[in-house]
Amino acid sequence: MRRESRLMRENPERDVAEELAFHVARRVDELRQEGLSRAEAERRAQHEFGDLEATRRYCAAQDRRRLRASAITAAAAAVRDDFTQAWRSLVRAPRSVLVPLFILAAGITLNALVFSVVRSVLLAPLPFREASRVVVAAETGTGLGGASYPVLTSWREQAAGADGLGAYLRNASILNESGEPRHVSTALVTEGFLSLLDRPLLLGRGLGAEEHAPGGTPGVLVSEGFWRGPLGGDPDVLDATVSLDGTEHPVRGVLRAEAAFPDDVELWLPVERENPGLTEVVGAKIFTTLVRMRPGVHPAELEAQLGPLTASVPGGAEAVSVVTASDRFLGDVRRPLLLLQAAVLLVLLAACANAGGLLLARATSRRADQAVRTSLGAGSLRMARTVVAEGVLVGLGAGLAGLTCAKALLAPALTLVPPGLPRSDDVTLDATVVVAALLLAVATGVVTALAPALSGMRVDPSELLRATRGQTGAAPWLRRLLDGLAVGQVGLAMLLTVGATLLLRSFVATVREDAGFEPGGITVLDISPPEARYPDLASVHALQRSLLERARGLPGASAAALAVNLPISGSNMVSPLMVEGAAQPTAAAQISAVTSGFFEVLRIPVSEGGPGPEWDMEGGRRMIVTDATLRTTEGRPLAVGDRAHSFFDTPADGSPAMRDLVGIAGPVRHRGLREAPAAIAYEPFFQRMDVRGFSLLVRSSAPEGTVAEAARALVRDVDPTLATDRITTMDAMVGRSVAAPRFYALGLTVFGVLAVLLALAGCHAGLAFRVSTRRRELGLRMALGASSPRLRTMVVRRGLTLATVGAALGLSGAALASRFLESQLYDVSRTDPLTYIVLAAFVLAATAAAADGPARRAAAMDPATVLRED
Numbered sequence: 001m002r003r004e005s006r007l008m009r010e011n012p013e014r015d016v017a018e019e020l021a022f023h024v025a026r027r028v029d030e031l032r033q034e035g036l037s038r039a040e041a042e043r044r045a046q047h048e049f050g051d052l053e054a055t056r057r058y059c060a061a062q063d064r065r066r067l068r069a070s071a072i073t074a075a076a077a078a079v080r081d082d083f084t085q086a087w088r089s090l091v092r093a094p095r096s097v098l099v100p101l102f103i104l105a106a107g108i109t110l111n112a113l114v115f116s117v118v119r120s121v122l123l124a125p126l127p128f129r130e131a132s133r134v135v136v137a138a139e140t141g142t143g144l145g146g147a148s149y150p151v152l153t154s155w156r157e158q159a160a161g162a163d164g165l166g167a168y169l170r171n172a173s174i175l176n177e178s179g180e181p182r183h184v185s186t187a188l189v190t191e192g193f194l195s196l197l198d199r200p201l202l203l204g205r206g207l208g209a210e211e212h213a214p215g216g217t218p219g220v221l222v223s224e225g226f227w228r229g230p231l232g233g234d235p236d237v238l239d240a241t242v243s244l245d246g247t248e249h250p251v252r253g254v255l256r257a258e259a260a261f262p263d264d265v266e267l268w269l270p271v272e273r274e275n276p277g278l279t280e281v282v283g284a285k286i287f288t289t290l291v292r293m294r295p296g297v298h299p300a301e302l303e304a305q306l307g308p309l310t311a312s313v314p315g316g317a318e319a320v321s322v323v324t325a326s327d328r329f330l331g332d333v334r335r336p337l338l339l340l341q342a343a344v345l346l347v348l349l350a351a352c353a354n355a356g357g358l359l360l361a362r363a364t365s366r367r368a369d370q371a372v373r374t375s376l377g378a379g380s381l382r383m384a385r386t387v388v389a390e391g392v393l394v395g396l397g398a399g400l401a402g403l404t405c406a407k408a409l410l411a412p413a414l415t416l417v418p419p420g421l422p423r424s425d426d427v428t429l430d431a432t433v434v435v436a437a438l439l440l441a442v443a444t445g446v447v448t449a450l451a452p453a454l455s456g457m458r459v460d461p462s463e464l465l466r467a468t469r470g471q472t473g474a475a476p477w478l479r480r481l482l483d484g485l486a487v488g489q490v491g492l493a494m495l496l497t498v499g500a501t502l503l504l505r506s507f508v509a510t511v512r513e514d515a516g517f518e519p520g521g522i523t524v525l526d527i528s529p530p531e532a533r534y535p536d537l538a539s540v541h542a543l544q545r546s547l548l549e550r551a552r553g554l555p556g557a558s559a560a561a562l563a564v565n566l567p568i569s570g571s572n573m574v575s576p577l578m579v580e581g582a583a584q585p586t587a588a589a590q591i592s593a594v595t596s597g598f599f600e601v602l603r604i605p606v607s608e609g610g611p612g613p614e615w616d617m618e619g620g621r622r623m624i625v626t627d628a629t630l631r632t633t634e635g636r637p638l639a640v641g642d643r644a645h646s647f648f649d650t651p652a653d654g655s656p657a658m659r660d661l662v663g664i665a666g667p668v669r670h671r672g673l674r675e676a677p678a679a680i681a682y683e684p685f686f687q688r689m690d691v692r693g694f695s696l697l698v699r700s701s702a703p704e705g706t707v708a709e710a711a712r713a714l715v716r717d718v719d720p721t722l723a724t725d726r727i728t729t730m731d732a733m734v735g736r737s738v739a740a741p742r743f744y745a746l747g748l749t750v751f752g753v754l755a756v757l758l759a760l761a762g763c764h765a766g767l768a769f770r771v772s773t774r775r776r777e778l779g780l781r782m783a784l785g786a787s788s789p790r791l792r793t794m795v796v797r798r799g800l801t802l803a804t805v806g807a808a809l810g811l812s813g814a815a816l817a818s819r820f821l822e823s824q825l826y827d828v829s830r831t832d833p834l835t836y837i838v839l840a841a842f843v844l845a846a847t848a849a850a851a852d853g854p855a856r857r858a859a860a861m862d863p864a865t866v867l868r869e870d
Contacts, residue, residue, distance in 0.1 A: 020056055024049060082389040090390055097390075100355035101398050103758070104444055107348035108402025110751070112429065112437040113413050114344045116406070118337050120427040126325055127259045129198040133163070133293045136328040137306055139285045139317035145572070146286045149271075149279040151316050152190060154309045155289070161297040161305050166193030167287035169271060169278070170262065172693070174530055174723045176243040177230060181723040183528070184226075184244075185264055188271035188278075194221075196290050197259045203227075204238045204253030207270050211252070214276040220249040221268040224257040242267065246532025246721075263423050282315030283575065283647040290325065299324065329422055336744045336824055343496055343751045348444060350492045350755045353485045354762045356448040359391070388449045395445015399438045403429070406437070416746065418739035486766045487806040489759035493752070494810025494843060499821055500752035501835050502828055503745035509827035510738055516668035516677060517567065517602035519730035521699050523707045524566070525715065526726035528693040533721060541618065541686055546718055547696055548595065554710050556702030561597035562685050563695050565590060567670040568733045575646035577681060580658055582632045589630055589679040590670050591646050593688040599665065601699045602730075608640045610663035611684075618686045624659040627667050630679040640664065646681060648688070659683065672737045674826050697730075704729055744824060756843065759806070760850040767799050767854040792855040799851030800844060807840050 024045050031041035090097050128134040137155070139147045147155075147167065156165045169188045174181050194206040202224055211219035220242055222231065231237055231251075241248040244267070255268070271278060271287075278284050293302055303322040310316040323331075407429055417424050527547070534540045544562055551560035565573040573592070576585035596611040598604075606625060615623060624644065631637045638644065642661045649657030667677035685694075696715075700707045712724040781791065818830035828835075 104398035105401040107351035109405040112406035134325040161302040164292040167289040173244040182725040200259040212270045245530035391445040391449020399441025489762040490806025491810035493755040493759040497752040498814035500748040506826040507745040513673040522730035556700040559600040564593040577644040580643040605666040622659040625663040625682040764850040795855035803847035
């Protein structure tokens with residue numbers, strides 16, 4: 001290396017100039033011997049050698065290339081030697097590196113799993129052409145979260161800031177292929193929807209004007225997964241048809257998996273043909289509307305343009321909201337997922353500190369060997385490079401092990417992901433995740449090796465070679481570094497456990513909320529009679545009455561009912577109520593169509609009367625039941641005797657569709673346990689004109705599986721063409737409604753527990769190392785009269801001091817970082833003192849327990865034996 005360094009210090013240009021000058025002078029001497037004058041000899045020599053400057057530059061360049069190649073070769077050889085020496089060192093003592101490698105591998109596993117979700121959900125681009133210009137527009141103040149078709153038409157025709165517009169409505173249809181009928185997720189789309197997607201078609205074409213015309217030609221677009229699955233990847237798929245709800249739909253195209261939107265939809269149908277009634281109702285503000293803005297237009301400008309256009313449509317809302325597509329579809333999950341990613345990085349940081357402490361202890365035990373190598377001529381920088389190379393190898397091994405574990409655990413881990421998480425089906429350990437995990441692993445390996453490398457550079461060989469075993473202890477700076485690592489681990493553990501505890505308490509508070517009904521023992525079966533088989537309302541009602549009557553005879557059944565728009569189901573049918581005598585309608589309310597047994601099945605109390613015998617009669621008295629939260633615009637709560645109707649009431653004769661309010665129902669948390677009870681209006685099931693898809697509910701004391709199978713058999717016996725795949729329980733529906741907070745609380749809890757274990761292990765290892773390096777001092781203390789309990793207390797006190805400092809830092813950091821958790825908390829303050837005090841006490845008690853092991857060993861030493869050690 002020293003020889004190569006001298007080569008690198010050479011001056012190629014100067015050497016080449018001297019070499020050329022020598023040859024020119026020699027030629028001048030030869031020409032003068034032939035009798036030429038000096039001037040003539042120099043002129044001829046210059047002429048013979050040509051352009052000396054060009055020659056000099058060429059030779060100098062060749063020399064520089066040679067020196068660079070020599071330097072690169074030498075550097076590569078040095079790196080090879082460093083890694084060879086590092087590998088041999090690790091192989092000679094594998095046990096001392098297995099624990100750090102395992103700790104880092106666990107951290108890499110968690111980071112790879114979480115990052116794979118973050119990348120697929122948040123970092124992958126949305127499937128829109130020029131996605132940065134795509135926004136979502138909606139009419140505000142309606143409670144429906146969308147826009148009506150007449151308003152969409154106004155926007156499409158008159159919005160100057162829109163470069164493209166399309167809308168969709170999620171739906172479900174019955175797939176009538178070979179085998180048992182099943183539900184498929186569909187989307188009813190408007191004309192222009194496909195143009196917003198980025199290169200959407202894998203095969204075929206989009207839906208044309210003939211398919212989008214009311215009553216036009218049938219047509220369907222299928223997803224790539226549906227084409228490869230149910231359609232068997234048929235290359236002639238464009239000649240195939242798909243039977244939906246008893247009607248044949250020719251396949252017009254196949255959408256690429258990367259461009260399909262919404263991502264969980266299998267089939268796309270034109271709304272204008274499939275449900276032309278929705279194109280005329282201004283009150284049906286249910287279309288999710290995508291708008292691609294023109295270049296240079298901002299969301300606020302587009303919002304200002306769409307507002308007057310919306311208000312100009314009779315029945316349109318007075319205001320419009322415009323948000324970016326990223327915020328609309330990913331906004332609810334962005335912060336929780338980023339918090340999980342930050343938490344798992346903190347776990348890796350704690351693992352890095354723990355592994356660094358273990359490697360530092362290993363390096364300290366090898367200091368005598370390093371001193372010998374230094375005294376024999378090995379430079380401290382060379383030894384430091386070898387230690388860093390060991391860290392790289394440990395990190396690389398941890399990365400490979402972590403990725404292997406992550407690949408094996410990915411599928412089970414994804415079962416914990418809450419339903420409805422966008423693009424969760426696309427989560428995979430792709431090349432980006434693998435490369436990122438390996439780079440992170442190598443970086444953590446280097447970081448863990450820095451402290452051992454620095455300690456090796458500070459070795460004093462003469463001092464170590466003179467020292468005996470009993471006299472060699474840890475340097476003060478090394479003890480301070482180990483103490484700092486222990487404090488840092490405790491602080492990180494406190495930071496994570498505070499966040500995890502707050503989320504856990506929020507989750508517990510959520511599940512303890514009274515939903516307003518009793519979900520236990522209720523089986524729910526969703527049924528969608530196809531229009532081709534049940535063309536009119538009479539045939540649908542006949543089917544529904546038959547199912548309801550027979551459901552009352554299911555095993556253990558105590559009550560049965562039919563309903564539309566169940567609570568906690570995610571369904572959302574909203575309308576204000578027009579109250580007789582009131583100047584303005586009420587605020588928006590959930591509209592549910594139910595049979596009289598609904599309140600008995602869900603055990604929702606109804607006061608002041610309630611549904612009577614006429615409730616389930618088609619031509620009987622038009623009635624309604626509301627809850628106490630529904631009020632008129634004057635602030636008066638609705639009462640029994642009032643008359644009102646929603647915009648869903650559309651009688652054939654056009655007369656006012658007033659209903660008599662006959663009861664007040666108890667409050668129900670319709671949208672979720674974290675949402676306040678919603679205003680709900682219950683209407684008689686068989687008096688609704690638009691009831692087709694519905695739910696059959698049965699309360700039974702029999703086991704869930706028995707009731708579910710009996711319910712399926714009942715439906716198949718009535719009509720074998722009806723799909724029975726959507727069957728669940730109210731308990732499961734409530735569980736799905738809290739799946740997201742459960743997932744985030746569980747994830748952060750796991751990370752917090754790991755951080756605490758790492759902190760306790762680090763504290764234990766640090767104190768054990770301190771005791772081992774102070775054996776002679778402790779032996780002298782005991783020889784001079786110090787008692788074993790006193791030594792034990794001294795070691796435990798040291799551990800508690802470190803833990804107290806770490807806990808204080810962690811609690812301070814948690815008080816600041818918990819601001820980012822505030823949106824995820826429910827019924828608990830982010831600075832809840834009980835949480836902070838209990839966790840601090842727990843960590844201190846656990847640290848005392850972890851410190852007790854080294855303390856016992858210190859107290860059990862024999863001073864005579866210790867003082868006799870070399």
